[in-house]
Amino acid sequence: MPAERTLLTRLNEPDEKIEARMISALDALLIDPPRTTLQAGETLFRQDDELDGIYILLDGQVKLYQLIDDQEVIFHAQTTGRILGLLALTRRSRSFFSCRAVTQVTVLKVGFDDLDQALQQSESLLVTFIMVLMRSMARRSTRLVELQREVVTLNKSLSRERDALARTLRELQQAQGLLVESEKMATLGQLAAGVAHELNNPIAAINRAADFIQEDLMALVTELPDGAVFEDMLRRGLEVTPRSTAEQRAQRRALSQALKDEDLADILVQVGISDAAEFQRIAKKMPGDPHTAAERMQRYHQLGGALRNICSCSDRITDLVKSLRSYARADNSEDQEADLHEGLEDTLRLFSNRLRNVTVERHYADIPTVKANPGPLNQVWTNLIANALDAMKDQGTLTIATELGEDEVIVRVIDSGPGIAPEHLKRIFDLRFTTRQGRVEFGLGLGLSISQSIISRQGGTLSVESEPGRTAFSVCLPLRSGNNTQQENRSASL
Amino acid sequence: MKKLIVLCVEDEAEVRDAVIRDLAPFKSTVRIEAAESVDDANTVLEDAKATDQDIALILCDHLMPGTHGVDFLIKLQGEPEYKLTRKVLITGQAGLEDTVRAVNEAELHHYIAKPWKADTLQEVVRTQLTEYVLKTQDDLTPYVATLDGARLLEAIASRGRDA
Structure with missing residues (x-):
């Protein structure tokens, strides 16, 4: 019967039967080759060992592994098959995996030369051997596909984990940013509230001082010869409604033409007098020439203006301080x-x-x-x-x-x-x-x-x-x- | 004598009042003009041009409604008639970037930070006006009393020697 045909007709025979036939044929041809027993944990061969034969696993379980970055990576445990040193056999070279017993193990060692001879002597051994080889190879390649699938699944879960980690990191950074920011705000808030509070005293004092100056001035002016003008000018200065700079320039130009005196016009516009007659009426009540009178009027008016500026500016500061204080209640959590x-x-x-x-x-x-x-x-x-x-x-x-x-x-x-x-x-x-x-x-x-x-x-x-x-x-x-x-x-x- | 003009551009009335008052010692030699915005300042410039008066010094705030002070000064620097005008910023709010622009593009002569002291302001104005008259005026004597007298006298003496 031709070998190919035998091979194909026996394809659906169970593994055990074929393997038993191969082992008994080997036993018969090689006249009971030696069996070796290994305890669990013992090593049969190592990766890159020079092998001079194959091992047939008779009993027990081994694992085939490689060291990757000093870590044992198991490629086959359930899928080792009966023949160990399979890849070394196909390559006639160094072993591809390391092999270690998982349970107590009995192996039969067949040297390459002996195997060669036996296979030449018996065609039926050749057929069974090839069948065992094919099935081992098939199992191992199926295992490779499984490994590949495992890698893909692992990669997926790794990238999921990586995303989760990145998300966590982002959240942590955000939380940290918030903490830093709120801590900063709290500190700033306390500082601002403190500064605002401290500002209240000087502002209160400035406000009061402006009032006092006004009171005292009003009391003193009655003693001056031109007290009435003083009072009038001071009030004008205090109550003056702001005019635009353009308006003031226009008034000055007009008055300067009427009076033929630029400096005098300048002063009169400042004190809010817009015609010459009004000035003469007021100046009459004052000692000295018109120029001296105008200068005195200017001084009185400036006093009022300065007092007004103090009040309006300190009001602005008061408002700002109020806002700052209520804004800075941030630390009140x-x-x-x-x-x-x-x-x-x-x-x-x-x-x-x-x-x-x-x-x-x-x-x-x-x-x-x-x-x-x-x-x-x-x-x-x-x-x-x-x-x-x-x-x-x-x-x-x-x-x-x-x-x-x-x-x-x-x-x-x-x-x-x-x-x-x-x-x-x-x-x-x-x-x-x-x-x-x-x-x-x-x-x-x-x-x-x-x-x-x-x-x-x-x-x-x-x-x-x-x-x-x-x-x-x-x-x-x-x-x-x-x-x-x-x-x-x-x-x-x- | 044709009076030189010192222009003060400041939007806040109280602050403007204070600057003008601090400039009082110079009133006998210069005319002080106030403007509340850059637009208003431009009117002053036109009026001065129409009456043939020279702008010797501009004291300018930065943050104002409308055009900002620095942009105003930069624009002026591009016009030949204001090339010699001395330019000073008085501000509490110009950032570094704007200040650098003012120095580089408007050849800003001085920067006064608010709040200022009258002495400082007057000293800066005195120095700047002295620089201006030295560069532009043939007759320096009217300025000796109010501006930097020592420098002006020295200049008068050396001009006399050269003549």
């Missing part, structure tokens, strides 16, 4: 009934130096107070307004609008800047996303992501819509029950 308009106004006042070329439009609705911590909310208004001003390069229209929704209040900060590019729009809430290249101002791209976390901690949302000429950030804050509606309508501008 408790929720309270927050008046959103108050926070917005405080923030706007602190931005007044950047608002000179900006038209601020307020569309304030009648909204109730919101249970929230005003400090962090002020930080949000600051970030949104700072961004709006940056976008507009401090020129244009800034609209602050509030609106009462069904169970929420909405605050919108709208700028007339160029708008946010669509490709940036998605990323603006990302941590450390910034279009200010290398410019350190309010932060390092933390502003919007921090604002978003503050708002979401309040249970609200922060969203943005942008088109050229109109970018609107909307903050929605949920209302809780039992809120009082603010009576005051603050739609009037400051």
